[in-house]
Amino acid sequence: MSHYVAIDLGAESGRAMLGTLAGGRLQLEELHRFLNEPVRLPNGLYWDAFRLFRDIREGLRKAGRERNLKLDGIAVDTWGVDYGLLDANGELVVNPRHYRDPRNNAAYDAALAAAGKENIFEQTGLQFMALNSLYQLYAAKLAGSPGLRAAEKLLFMPDLLSYWLCGSKKNELTIASTSQFYNPTLRRWSTELLETLGLPTHILGDIVPPGTRLGSLLDDLQDTCGLGETPVFATAGHDTAAAVAAVPAIGDRPWCYISSGTWSLMGVEIDEPIVTPRALELTLTNEIGVEGKTRLLKNIAGLWLVQECRRAWLLEGQEYSYTELTRLAAEAAPFAAVLDPDQFLEPGHMPERIAAYCSKTGQNVPEGLGGFVRVCLESLAFRYRQVLESLESLVGHRIEVIHIVGGGSKNALLNQFVASATGRTVIAGPTEATAAGNILVQAIGAGEVKDLKQLREVVRNSFELETYEGKPDPAWDRAYERYVKVRGS
Numbered sequence: 001m002s003h004y005v006a007i008d009l010g011a012e013s014g015r016a017m018l019g020t021l022a023g024g025r026l027q028l029e030e031l032h033r034f035l036n037e038p039v040r041l042p043n044g045l046y047w048d049a050f051r052l053f054r055d056i057r058e059g060l061r062k063a064g065r066e067r068n069l070k071l072d073g074i075a076v077d078t079w080g081v082d083y084g085l086l087d088a089n090g091e092l093v094v095n096p097r098h099y100r101d102p103r104n105n106a107a108y109d110a111a112l113a114a115a116g117k118e119n120i121f122e123q124t125g126l127q128f129m130a131l132n133s134l135y136q137l138y139a140a141k142l143a144g145s146p147g148l149r150a151a152e153k154l155l156f157m158p159d160l161l162s163y164w165l166c167g168s169k170k171n172e173l174t175i176a177s178t179s180q181f182y183n184p185t186l187r188r189w190s191t192e193l194l195e196t197l198g199l200p201t202h203i204l205g206d207i208v209p210p211g212t213r214l215g216s217l218l219d220d221l222q223d224t225c226g227l228g229e230t231p232v233f234a235t236a237g238h239d240t241a242a243a244v245a246a247v248p249a250i251g252d253r254p255w256c257y258i259s260s261g262t263w264s265l266m267g268v269e270i271d272e273p274i275v276t277p278r279a280l281e282l283t284l285t286n287e288i289g290v291e292g293k294t295r296l297l298k299n300i301a302g303l304w305l306v307q308e309c310r311r312a313w314l315l316e317g318q319e320y321s322y323t324e325l326t327r328l329a330a331e332a333a334p335f336a337a338v339l340d341p342d343q344f345l346e347p348g349h350m351p352e353r354i355a356a357y358c359s360k361t362g363q364n365v366p367e368g369l370g371g372f373v374r375v376c377l378e379s380l381a382f383r384y385r386q387v388l389e390s391l392e393s394l395v396g397h398r399i400e401v402i403h404i405v406g407g408g409s410k411n412a413l414l415n416q417f418v419a420s421a422t423g424r425t426v427i428a429g430p431t432e433a434t435a436a437g438n439i440l441v442q443a444i445g446a447g448e449v450k451d452l453k454q455l456r457e458v459v460r461n462s463f464e465l466e467t468y469e470g471k472p473d474p475a476w477d478r479a480y481e482r483y484v485k486v487r488g489s
């Protein structure tokens with residue numbers, strides 16, 4: 001029996017998850033859960049990196065001091081794109097900014113004007129989003145950031161937190177591939193692109209594949225946490241890559257995945273990137289996964305819409321759990337309005353913005369809290385159908401099965417909506433795909449699990465899955481047509 005800890009950080013919260021692997025089955029247990037609260041300063045929006053590290057240490061202390069465990073590995077995964085900059089002494093000189101920091105927007109326009117959209121896509125194969133690391137770095141340059149000038153090393157969030165755990169400064173492949181300065185075709189940094197934009201290239205480090213042993217937990221952490229010598233691994237550092245690794249697909253029918261949480265990352269796993277004008281037109285992204293696979297996917301503003309509605313209602317004194325909101329949505333009238341979820345990436349005033357969008361597009365404003373949530377969930381299902389069509393047109397075959405993994409796969413109403421909107425089979429679960437993927441990639445690194453195929457077998461043996469059968473539904477088809485009209489194709 002072996003024990004691993006996954007440090008899994010999402011945009012709202014983080015967890016230290018204990019994974020026990022025995023007899024080809026994985027058991028997960030939450031050791032420590034903590035909030036991940038961004039900090040708004042006068043000059044921008046930041047992550048509280050030190051607080052996150054304190055909570056990571058607390059999770060490890062629970063494993064060591066409270067549970068008396070000896071660990072076979074520790075690894076960190078996080079959301080994509082964000083990074084910290086270190087000076088020559090390894091000091092943090094630029095604290096990680098939050099990808100929703102508004103200063104990226106102007107830098108995005110300027111970078112596209114300076115480097116050219118086609119050129120950027122050719123070199124990176126990545127979906128265009130102002131939040132990508134490339135535009136964050138360019139924003140720092142445009143702001144004349146002294147931190148950027150002093151920087152000697154760029155570490156993405158999982159790299160940075162792993163560095164604080166074990167002292168090794170490496171760039172893990174899957175997270176590097178979210179930056180928009182990694183070339184997935186040439187499988188190296190796109191230094192040419194950084195040079196075009198006058199950005200430093202010496203800050204980029206060695207890229208290591210997921211499963212690499214980075215080093216051992218630092219001595220003082222071993223002492224504080226009551227852990228002996230413990231390997232620290234680079235897992236699939238991008239949480240989506242970890243989740244995709246843990247998709248319980250058998251591969252007998254063509255499948256795609258939706259990693260469902262704050263974001264919905266919908267895509268297929270393929271052997272080589274597709275960096276063609278058509279992929280650019282469809283704004284699909286080529287990120288790298290475990291075993292060097294390509295995650296051809298689309299970032300969709302996922303349950304973020306519901307999270308932001310809930311937060312707005314909470315501020316008004318109306319406190320509802322996600323379960324209650326979903327129940328209200330189930331009771332609300334169908335197809336009250338349709339919206340493009342990706343128009344709502346900015347934080348704040350979500351119900352008001354949805355209402356304004358509905359009025360602007362000549363639609364009725366949804367009624368009641370359940371009405372708003374239902375419109376969000378139905379619109380996500382429509383967006384998935386549209387992205388499914390894009391993916392099929394690029395890979396050239398019909399996709400039969402949609403695997404929904406991650407926390408959002410608990411939402412049975414949304415799962416059913418996806419089956420109804422697409423007419424496909426939806427298999428939901430595991431909800432803990434990211435933690436499972438994180439741990440099982442460590443197990444590959446430790447030589448305990450052979451490869452991705454075996455990893456997925458372990459996942460299938462370990463978690464309950466729910467199946468939803470979709471069948472053609474004229475009401476959904478009609479509403480989808482309305483959605484396409486409102487959003488555009």
Ligand SMILES: C[C@H](O)[C@H](O)[C@@H](O)C(=O)CO
Nearest residue numbers: 079080081099239240263
């Ligand atoms: C910025 C987003 O977090 C990122 O693009 C997405 O891929 C992700 O990591 C969601 O967890």
